[in-house]
Amino acid sequence: MNWEAIKTEYITTDTSYRKLSEKYSISRATITLRAKREGWVALKNQFNAETMAKTQNAIVKDRVKRADRLYRAADKLLDMIEKRMDAPEFIAYDTQSYRHIASCLKDIKDIHSIKTDAEMREQEARIKNLEKQAEQEDTAREVTVTIAGGEDSWQK
Secondary structure, eight states, X not given: OOHHHHHHHHHHSSOOHHHHHHHHTOOHHHHHHHHHHHTHHHHHHHHHHHHHHHHHHXXXXXXXXXHHHHHXXXXXXXXXXXXXXXXXXXXXXXXXXXXXXXXXXXXXXXXXXXXXXXXXXXXXXXXXXXXXXXXXXTOSSOOOOXXXXXXOTTOO
């Protein structure tokens, strides 16, 4: 019996003891006893907390990249507007041109006033909280989870 594979499947998926019992033709009581002795529930909780923290961290990184791209695009647009306004041939007498430029400048201002810093601090606080929870759940021992079938794709 490959108990390590069964344990890994329980820890890393939503599989229940009942489903494992059916899949591996082992009594549910045997699985329950072994899981209790080895602390599978705590390991599953730790795995889920670590996975959540890593997922949140990836989301934050994506948002930072997106905000950076947005700021760079806004800066390019502002540069284009300034060049157009500074050009000697730019003598616009119609109010439509001024309205268009004013609208662009307002959009750029709105982009730069996005509350990204506050959102980022809040997100970082959540990640730190999840990491602390994961550490507190198992401070007495180091846990290694082996995922059958390949490397852990979540590693940094």
